[in-house]
Each structure stands twice: as structure tokens, then as C-alpha cells.
Amino acid sequence: MAYILIVEDKIFLSNIMRVRLEDEGYRVKLASDGKEALKLLEEGIPDVVLLDLIMPNMNGFDFLAQMKENVLYKDIPVIVTTNLNQNEDMIRVKAMGVTEYIVKSDITMDELEDKVTKIVKKNTNSHN
Amino acid sequence: MIYVNAQVLKKVYSIFNMTIKQKSILAAIFVLVVSILSIVRFIVPLQRTLMEELVVNTTNSFVQKQLDFLVSMINSRIEYVVAHTYMLADDPLIAKSNEEFDKMSQVDIQEKLDYGDSIWENPEESMVSDVLNNPLSETLKMHFNAMGFYKQKYGHEIFTEVFITNKYGATLATTNKTSDYNQADEEWWINAKQKDIYIENIVYDESSKTYSIVVGSSLKDTNGNFVGAVKAVLTVEDIIDLAVMYNKPTDTYQNIDLLLLTKNLQIIYPQEKSSDPYIQYFVTKYGSTFEKDTILKNELIKDTCLNDPEKNCIFNYATMAEVNNLKWILVISRYEDVTNIAINKAKNISFVTFSILSLGTIILFSFLMLSITKQLFKITDTINKVSSGDFTAKVEISTKDELGMVATKFNNMLDIITKSKIFEETILQHIEYAIIIINMDRKILFINNAAIKLLQFSQDTNEILNTNYDDLIEFYKESDGKINNTFIENTLSGKSKMEAVNIELLTKKNKKVPVECTASTIRDKQNNPLGSVIIIRDITEYRRIGRAKSEFVSIASHQLRTPLASIRWYAEALSKGMGKIDKPTKSQKEYLQVIYDSTLRIINLVNSLLNVSRLEVGTFKISPEEILLHKVMSEMIQSLAPKIKEKKLKIITECDPKVPPVMLDKDIMGIIFQNILTNAVKYTLKGGTITIKGQYIVGDVLLKKLVNYKGNTGILISITDTGLGIPEGQQKDIFTKLFRADNIKKVAESGTGLGLYTTKLIMDNIGGAVWFDSEENKGSTFYLLLPETGMEKKDSSKKLEFSE
Numbered sequence: 001m002a003y004i005l006i007v008e009d010k011i012f013l014s015n016i017m018r019v020r021l022e023d024e025g026y027r028v029k030l031a032s033d034g035k036e037a038l039k040l041l042e043e044g045i046p047d048v049v050l051l052d053l054i055m056p057n058m059n060g061f062d063f064l065a066q067m068k069e070n071v072l073y074k075d076i077p078v079i080v081t082t083n084l085n086q087n088e089d090m091i092r093v094k095a096m097g098v099t100e101y102i103v104k105s106d107i108t109m110d111e112l113e114d115k116v117t118k119i120v121k122k123n124t125n126s127h128n
Numbered sequence: 129m130i131y132v133n134a135q136v137l138k139k140v141y142s143i144f145n146m147t148i149k150q151k152s153i154l155a156a157i158f159v160l161v162v163s164i165l166s167i168v169r170f171i172v173p174l175q176r177t178l179m180e181e182l183v184v185n186t187t188n189s190f191v192q193k194q195l196d197f198l199v200s201m202i203n204s205r206i207e208y209v210v211a212h213t214y215m216l217a218d219d220p221l222i223a224k225s226n227e228e229f230d231k232m233s234q235v236d237i238q239e240k241l242d243y244g245d246s247i248w249e250n251p252e253e254s255m256v257s258d259v260l261n262n263p264l265s266e267t268l269k270m271h272f273n274a275m276g277f278y279k280q281k282y283g284h285e286i287f288t289e290v291f292i293t294n295k296y297g298a299t300l301a302t303t304n305k306t307s308d309y310n311q312a313d314e315e316w317w318i319n320a321k322q323k324d325i326y327i328e329n330i331v332y333d334e335s336s337k338t339y340s341i342v343v344g345s346s347l348k349d350t351n352g353n354f355v356g357a358v359k360a361v362l363t364v365e366d367i368i369d370l371a372v373m374y375n376k377p378t379d380t381y382q383n384i385d386l387l388l389l390t391k392n393l394q395i396i397y398p399q400e401k402s403s404d405p406y407i408q409y410f411v412t413k414y415g416s417t418f419e420k421d422t423i424l425k426n427e428l429i430k431d432t433c434l435n436d437p438e439k440n441c442i443f444n445y446a447t448m449a450e451v452n453n454l455k456w457i458l459v460i461s462r463y464e465d466v467t468n469i470a471i472n473k474a475k476n477i478s479f480v481t482f483s484i485l486s487l488g489t490i491i492l493f494s495f496l497m498l499s500i501t502k503q504l505f506k507i508t509d510t511i512n513k514v515s516s517g518d519f520t521a522k523v524e525i526s527t528k529d530e531l532g533m534v535a536t537k538f539n540n541m542l543d544i545i546t547k548s549k550i551f552e553e554t555i556l557q558h559i560e561y562a563i564i565i566i567n568m569d570r571k572i573l574f575i576n577n578a579a580i581k582l583l584q585f586s587q588d589t590n591e592i593l594n595t596n597y598d599d600l601i602e603f604y605k606e607s608d609g610k611i612n613n614t615f616i617e618n619t620l621s622g623k624s625k626m627e628a629v630n631i632e633l634l635t636k637k638n639k640k641v642p643v644e645c646t647a648s649t650i651r652d653k654q655n656n657p658l659g660s661v662i663i664i665r666d667i668t669e670y671r672r673i674g675r676a677k678s679e680f681v682s683i684a685s686h687q688l689r690t691p692l693a694s695i696r697w698y699a700e701a702l703s704k705g706m707g708k709i710d711k712p713t714k715s716q717k718e719y720l721q722v723i724y725d726s727t728l729r730i731i732n733l734v735n736s737l738l739n740v741s742r743l744e745v746g747t748f749k750i751s752p753e754e755i756l757l758h759k760v761m762s763e764m765i766q767s768l769a770p771k772i773k774e775k776k777l778k779i780i781t782e783c784d785p786k787v788p789p790v791m792l793d794k795d796i797m798g799i800i801f802q803n804i805l806t807n808a809v810k811y812t813l814k815g816g817t818i819t820i821k822g823q824y825i826v827g828d829v830l831l832k833k834l835v836n837y838k839g840n841t842g843i844l845i846s847i848t849d850t851g852l853g854i855p856e857g858q859q860k861d862i863f864t865k866l867f868r869a870d871n872i873k874k875v876a877e878s879g880t881g882l883g884l885y886t887t888k889l890i891m892d893n894i895g896g897a898v899w900f901d902s903e904e905n906k907g908s909t910f911y912l913l914l915p916e917t918g919m920e921k922k923d924s925s926k927k928l929e930f931s932e
Contacts, residue, residue: 010690016697019707083689085738086682087749087927094410104693105259109700 002006002120003027005046007037007063008081009055013104017050017081021116025078034058041073047120050112053082053089053096077119081112094103148504152497167482175474188736201367202341206327209287210345212271212357213506217347218290221264222356223293223303237296244298244309251305259309261887264292265299272303272360284338284365289361292347293317295354311359319346320357330364339365396576470643502756503531507538519546562664565650566597568620568657568811582643582666584635598660602634603645615836619647619660627835633664642667659853674745681741685734692731699724736882739799739928740865742887746805750894750922757781757843758822760794764801771809787843791918793894799928800890803883804847810879811872812851812907818898819848834915841916854902862890862900871904890928894919 004026008014011032013016018028029046031037033055053060060080079100080093090101102114112115146154170255173689208368215221247253251260259265272287279285291302297312298481311317319326328342330789340361347356503525513521519542525535553574556563563581566572571594592600598613605611615626632640644665650658703720705711713721742748758781763773765779772779825831827840834842852871854862861867866881891898895915902908 004415010694012694013690013697015700016694016706019701020697020711082694083686085686085735085927087924090927103689104691105696106735109697109706 001025001027002027002047002090003044004048004116005029005037005040005048006030006036006050007031007055008050009033009054010052014110020113021090024113024117026116026120032065034060037063041067041070041076045072046076047123048116049076049078050116051078051080053080053084053093056080061092061096064093064098068097077123078123079115079119095123147501149501150387152493152798156493159487160490162880163482163486167478171478172475175478177476197370198364201370202362204571205286205362205364205367206325206341206343208364209272209290209343209358209360210325213292213345213347213360216267216358217349217817219264219267220887221262222292222294222347223349223756225298225300225674226296226355229296229298236726238547241296241298241310241312248306248309256309259301260305262301264305268292268301269303279409282363282364286363286366287360288338288340290358290362291912292356292358293357297357299357311357314359315356316342316344316359320346320359321354337454338363339368340386377706397686402437410601410862439677441582494595500531503527503535507531507535509593510538510542514542562662562665562666564597564601564662566616566620566657567659570596572597572600573659579664581663582633582635584639586636599663601662603628604640605630605645606633614838614850615645616647616660616662618658620648622657624649634796642671643704671745675747678741678745678747681738685738688734692727696724696727698783699727733880733882736880736886739886740889743886743893746893748893748922749794749927750796750919750925751795752919755792755794756789757787757792757795757797757874759843760797761801761820761822761845764798764805767802768805768809775809775812775814775816777809777812777815780817780819781821782819783822784824787822788824788916790914790916792914793919796890796894796919796928800887800912803887807883808847808849808851808908808910811875816850816907818850819846821846821848830913831915833899833913834895837895837915837917839915839917843914843916845912845914846909847912848907850907853904853906853908854900855904859900859902864900 006014009032013044021028031040035058051060073098080098081102081104085103146825172256182917232911272290291306292300293311299309314327314465324346326344330341343360345358381697387556507523510521510523523535523538525532557576562582563576565574605610615628628645633643644667648665661724697719703717720749823844825842827842831842858869863884865885868881897913
């Protein structure tokens with residue numbers, strides 16, 4: 001069973017994402033900021049991280065930077081789910097090795113699930 | 129001939145092109161020539177005639193005077209003789225002799241006379257000595273020799289011979305020894321007896337070397353009876369000498385030849401007679417003329433001078449009216465030169481006078497012309513000053529003539545112009561935009577304070593004026609470095625108004641200021657270009673505000689997205705019954721769908737607003753790559769396929785194979801195509817047709833729609849629908865922000881009113897053009913024109929949003 005880590009400070013958004021992904025059979029854990037997410041990473045390596053960028057305590061950028069520094073975590077696929085649509089933000093995070101960049105309001109839940117599933121499947125296949 | 133005439137005409141017309149100075153010189157020369165010609169033609173001959181007449185008249189009167197003098201002198205001498213002998217008529221000796229002769233017979237008288245003649249040569253004879261010494265002879269000597277007075281005075285006697293006869297011709301008394309005793313057979317005696325007085329012609333007496341005249345006079349008693357006769361021989365030489373002396377050649381008559389002739393052509397003066405050429409001359413040539421008694425006043429005889437054959441002489445002569453029975457002719461010849469000298473003198477005087485007058489006139493005229501042209505130069509100088517911009521110039525003419533009036537009027541006009549110019553300049557100076565006016569030679573004619581401030585000039589304005597604007601104004605494009613001033617040059621060569629946006633102006637302190645620049649052609653009333661007005665707007669503040677606005681919109685949209693995303697996702701979750709939520713009922717699902725669709729529209733609106741904000745500031749990324757337009761178009765049609773299918777629309781695409789790949793930003797082209805195509809699909813009724821054409825155009829007039837594009841090839845895309853069309857009255861507003869036509873509002877509620885506005889902004893920004901044809905209820909055709917060079921690359925952190 002694939003494990004999805006959602007890093008999102010707005011609980012009402014992370015909750016609905018969890019509902020949709022759990023419906024699809026994924027194991028979902030929530031973190032409300034980067035620090036919390038880093039702690040959760042120690043407990044287990046997720047198949048996909050859904051990462052918001054603007055968060056209190058530790059924002060998405062900082063989390064990404066620390067995650068990528070760690071050999072154990074650096075290959076975890078990350079889908080940035082944000083409301084920032086500045087070109088520079090997209091360029092910045094893509095340069096940091098992000099798999100997908102999604103503006104939350106521009107996508108349906110089904111589309112989000114579809115993207116997650118595609119990455120999970122792809123990784124499963126490559127492991128096999 | 130026509131050619132020659134044309135040449136002549138040309139020359140004549142060229143007179144009108146001459147300056148006033150040249151014209152006046154020409155006029156003066158003309159007047160001079162005419163004067164000289166008229167003098168030569170009329171005045172000189174007239175002068176000559178007048179002079180000749182004057183000379184002739186003078187000469188004639190001179191001649192007449194001479195004669196009058198001679199006549200009066202001789203007359204007085206004759207009168208003297210007559211008067212003195214008149215007294216002697218009663219002398220007893222005469223009466224006694226006559227009584228003695230009366231007693232004798234005719235024969236005896238003749239005998240006595242003959243006897244007297246025969247012994248006359250012998251003074252010893254008592255009869256002879258009786259005559260010579262009787263008291264009457266003594267009286268005669270006393271009267272006529274005047275006791276030697278004349279001899280003393282003149283060196284000879286005046287009355288060389290005076291004697292008296294009785295009435296039979298016998299000599300009674302005498303001053304000198306006479307030739308004959310009997311005078312009765314003498315001509316003078318017969319004439320004197322018959323005519324009372326007889327005067328003979330003057331003769332030159334060789335023996336006495338004098339000019340003499342014989343005067344005979346009858347003696348009568350108190351009863352008037354003839355009692356005897358007196359003969360007197362008078363010398364007139366002294367009179368002639370006197371006449372000659374009194375009428376000596378003068379300056380005028382230095383060549384007078386005085387010649388006295390009797391009417392019998394006997395020479396009286398000068399003395400040389402037979403050999404005298406004058407006599408011969410007159411006798412042979414003009415002898416008959418002297419028979420006339422008239423005075424030939426104005427008759428001139430021109431001939432070779434007698435004493436100088438190399439010269440011509442003019443002869444004047446006058447006959448003396450009969451004095452007793454004496455007729456004289458006086459001839460004067462003078463050299464023709466005299467007349468000529470006089471005429472030449474007159475001619476010279478008139479030439480000198482005329483020359484002085486002409487010269488004076490010309491000098492006066494020149495001074496006048498000089499002063500006039502000087503004044504005119506003052507006026508033209510002022511005009512030059514004014515045209516070079518010095519409106520403080522004044523014409524300084526203080527005279528009160530016409531030029532003074534012109535100057536005053538000109539100055540008044542200048543005042544008015546200056547006032548209105550100052551007013552205009554003041555307005556231009558105080559406009560906050562930088563204004564620079566250039567002429568066709570690219571020289572700066574005007575620059576206002578705002579321009580000087582913007583360009584950070586430290587120089588004096590006057591140093592900037594008349595310099596080339598290119599040296600002062602340098603524009604930079606944000607990414608491309610320095611750009612040339614083609615858009616300004618275009619206004620000098622045909623285009624009326626040019627704009628350059630998103631450029632930076634390099635100031636004199638090497639600071640780059642973001643500006644917008646407009647250049648407009650200045651034209652005169654005949655529409656000829658005179659130059660260009662360059663208006664530069666400093667948009668630093670505008671940019672700042674724009675950025676702040678953009679920033680605000682950006683942040684606001686981010687903030688909006690979070691709740692919008694939750695509404696969207698929760699609506700989605702509810703309608704699908706995710707997780708532990710119950711599946712909604714059919715009506716609940718419909719309600720949820722409305723929430724969902726509305727949320728989507730808000731999201732689209734937020735994205736569009738973000739695009740507009742970026743486009744308006746002009747800060748968005750352009751990443752051109754070589755793309756095939758029909759591929760982009762196909763993808764777009766593909767994305768709209770569900771709706772096309774739903775409305776059963778027919779899509780026709782025609783792409784000219786000549787359309788080459790163009791350097792374009794794929795995403796931006798996608799936004800443009802999406803905006804136009806979405807409208808076409810949305811507003812075309814079921815079963816309608818949408819035709820999409822791609823054309824490659826070369827050298828078409830349409831390319832003029834591309835601002836700042838110098839090439840002559842482009843790509844034209846047209847999208848024609850059979851939809852609702854745009855109401856004619858609203859067509860002009862179709863590209864304005866948030867505008868939606870009335871007829872489409874009824875059909876489709878959704879629509880931001882930003883699609884075509886965005887499209888226009890993008891096309892303007894990338895150097896393309898968009899326009900349309902439309903008829904309500906029939907459809908619309910939208911045209912997109914792109915230069916073949918495509919888009920220019922532009923870096924920015926912002927990217928245009930691609931909305932659904």
C-alpha cells in the first residue's frame with residue numbers, strides 16, 4: 001500500500017485531499033509545516049510528497065532544501081501543490097528536483113489523484 | 129525664330145527677377161541713354177541752327193552798322209560841302225561872272241571856255257591867277273582847308289579839291305589847281321545842274337593814295353535859279369579807316385574780312401584792286417546778286433575761304449540803300465570755324481551741364497536707392513532674426529515714409545506674434561511632459577523645461593537648440609540595449625504618429641529612465657511635413673504604481689486561490705460522495721454543480737485579471753521557439769473538442785503550405801487562439817461552421833498595420849464563424865476591458881470580458897495586430913497578423929496564465 005505524505009498548513013485542504021486519496025486506497029499522513037514533515041520522514045519514506053510552499057515555521061522551499069540534502073530522502077517524488085503561480089517559484093522548485101508543479105485552484109481532485117497514481121505506478125514499475 | 133523669341137522673353141522676364149538696386153541702375157542708365165540720344169538727335173542740331181542764326185544776325189547787324197556808319201559819316205561830309213556852298217551862292221563874284229557871260233553870245237561863251245581850257249595850265253595867265261587868288265577862292269580855302277587843320281590832323285586834306293563854276297561851267301574859284309577851266313562838259317557838272325546834287329562813287333586815287341568821292345552840287349539864288357555849281361573831292365579814307373578800326377576783329381569775329389565794293393563792283397576797300405581775289409570772286413560768282421537792293425540778311429554763302437583754301441568760309445554781304453546816287457555793298461566773310469567753335473562751345477557747355485546734372489541725379493538717385501535698400505536690408509535682417517527664433521528683434525527705421533510705415537506695421541505684427549508665441553511657449557514650457565520639436569533637418573527647434581529636466585541637461589537651452597536631436601536623445605529597450613530612433617525618423621518620412629513603449633531614455637548623467645515616447649509629424653496647411661513633435665513621458669512613477677498594482681493583484685489572487693480551491697474540492701467531494709460522505713441526491717448534485725461551476729468562473733476571472741495586470745504593465749515572459757502555427761491551432765481545437773461536438777459545429781481549416789515555422793511563444797499563442805476560438809465556439813449556434821485560415825502574405829498593405837515592422841512578409845490567421853456577430857454600434861468597444869456585447873450576454877452568461885482585451889494587449893505587446901469584420905446574426909471574422917520575424921524574447925519572472 002503506497003504511502004502519501006501531505007504537507008499543508010490549511011487543514012481543510014489537507015483533509016479533503018486525504019479523503020480523496022484514502023478512497024483510492026492510499027495510506028495518507030498529514031504534516032502542517034516543514035518541521036513536522038521532516039519528523040514524519042524519519043518514521044517512514046513516503047511514495048509521494050504533496051507539498052505546499054507557503055507555510056508557517058518551515059515553508060516548502062526550506063523543507064525541500066533539507067529533504068534534498070538527505071541521501072535517504074532526496075529521491076522521494078514531490079508534487080508541489082501551491083497557490084503561487086509565479087514563474088520564478090516554479091523555476092525555483094523545479095530546479096530543486098520537484099516532479100510536478102500544481103496550482104491547487106486550477107485542478108480537480110480527480111486530476112490530482114491521477115497525477116499521484118501515475119507517479120506511484122511509475123516508481124513501482126521502475127522498482128520492479 | 130520661336131527659340132530666339134523665347135530667349136528674348138526670358139531675358140525680359142529676368143528683369144522682374146532683378147533686385148531693386150539693379151532695376152534702379154538700369155532705369156538710370158535708360159534715362160541717361162534717352163537723354164543723350166535726344167540731345168544728339170534734337171538739341172544739338174537745334175543749337176547749331178540757333179547759333180548759326182545768331183551768328184548770321186549778329187554779322188548782318190554788324191555789316192549794317194558798318195554801312196550805316198560809313199553812310200552817316202560820308203553824308204555829314206557831303207552835307208558840310210552843300211551847306212558851305214549854299215552860303216556862297218549869293219557871292220557877288222558869281223553874279224558878276226554870270227552877268228558877264230549872259231551878255232555874250234553862245235559862240236562867244238564857247239570860245240571863252242575853250243580859251244580858258246587852253247591857258248589853264250599856265251598860272252601866269254591873269255585869267256588863271258585871277259581865279260586862284262580871288263576872294264571867293266580864299267573863302268573856299270578858308271572853309272575847306274580850315275587853315276590846314278585837317279592836314280594837321282589826318283596828314284592830308286579832307287576836301288582835296290573844291291571849286292565853283294558859274295552857270296555856264298566856267299571855273300570861278302578853287303582851292304587847288306583843277307584840271308580844266310570848262311566844267312560844263314563834265315559828267316558831275318551836267319548831273320549837278322540837272323539833279324541839284326551829284327555824288328560819284330568812291331575811287332582810289334593812285335596819286336594821293338586816298339579814297340575819294342566826288343560831290344557835285346548846284347548853286348541857286350534866292351529865287352531858285354541855277355547860278356552855278358560846286359565840285360568837292362572828299363577823302364573818305366579816314367572814315368573807312370575809322371570803320372575798320374572800330375570794327376576790329378573780336379573774339380567772335382576774329383576772322384572778319386571787310387570788303388567794300390561799289391555797286392559797279394569797284395573796290396573801295398582794301399586797296400589792292402584788280403588782283404584782289406575778292407573782286408574776282410564776287411564778279412565771277414555773285415556779281416548779279418549785287419544788283420539787288422535788298423539786304424541779304426539770312427542768306428549764307430558757304431565756300432572755300434579766299435585767303436585760306438583749306439578752310440570753309442561763310443559770306444555775308446549787305447547793299448547800302450542809295451545814298452544820293454551812291455550804292456555800296458559791304459561783304460564780310462568769316463571762317464565757318466567761328467560758328468563751329470561757338471557751337472562746339474555751346475555743345476560743350478550743354479554736355480558739361482548735362483553731365484553734371486546727370487551725375488548729380490545719379491548720385492542723388494543712388495543715395496536714395498542706397499537708403500531705401502539699407503532700410504529694406506534692415507527689414508530682411510529682422511525677418512532673418514525672427515525666422516531663426518529671435519522674436520525680440522525689431523526693425524529700427526525711424527523715417528516717416530512708406531518704409532517707415534512698413535517697419536511700424538511689421539513691428540506691430542511682430543509684437544502680436546511674439547505675444548501669442550510667448551503664450552504658446554509658456555503653455556509648452558509648463559506641460560509636464562518632455563516636449564522636443566525638431567525640423568526636417570533633425571535640428572532641435574524647441575525644448576521645454578520638462579525635457580531638460582528629464583534629460584538632466586546642465587547646458588543652457590540655447591546650446592541645445594539647433595543641435596541634432598540624435599545626439600541628445602538615446603533610447604534603450606529594457607532587454608536589447610540601445611535602439612535606433614527609427615520611429616521618430618518615420619514621422620519625418622511619411623508616418624503621422626509613432627509610438628514607442630517599454631523603452632528607457634538615457635539621461636546625460638547616464639541614468640536610464642523608463643519612458644513612453646510619441647512622435648507626431650507637424651504639417652503646414654498644404655500638408656507638407658515641417659518636422660516632428662517628440663513627446664516623452666517619464667513613466668517611472670506609472671511603472672511603480674503598475675508594479676504595486678500587479679503585486680497587489682498577484683498576492684490577492686494567491687489569497688483567493690486557497691478558499692477557491694477548498695470550495696472547488698469540497699463541492700467535488702460532496703457531489704461524488706467521497707470518503708464517508710453520503711452520495712448526494714440528484715437535486716443536491718445539481719446545486720453542488722452550480723457551486724462548482726461558479727467557483728471555476730471565479731478562478732478563471734482571477735487568472736485573467738492576473739494576466740491583464742501583467743500585460744498592462746508589460747512585464748511578462750516571452751520565450752519564443754520555432755513553432756508551426758497550425759499545430760498550435762490543432763491542439764487548441766482538440767481541447768475544445770467536447771464543446772464542438774456538443775454543438776455539432778463544423779470546423780474547416782485551410783493552411784497555406786507556404787506558412788513557415790515562426791519564432792513564437794507557444795503558450796502565448798495558445799492564449800490568443802484560445803480566446804478567439806472559445807468565443808467562436810461559444811457564440812456560434814448549433815450546426816454552425818468555423819473556418820480557420822492561415823495565409824503567408826508578402827508585401828501586402830495589411831503589413832502596414834504592424835507598427836515598427838520594416839519587413840514585407842507576415843502570417844495572417846483568420847477565424848470566421850457563423851455566430852451571433854457583433855452589433856454594429858458596439859464594434860468599436862469590442863477590445864475594451866470588461867466589455868461584453870449585449871447580444872451575447874443573453875446567450876452565454878459566463879465570460880469575463882477580458883478575452884479580446886487580453887488578446888489585443890498581447891498582440892500590441894508582441895508587435896502583431898488583431899482586428900475583425902462582423903455583422904450581427906451572420907458571424908464574425910477575427911484576423912491575427914504576425915510579422916514573419918515572430919516575437920522578441922523577453923525575460924520576466926511573470927508568466928501569462930493559461931485559463932480554462
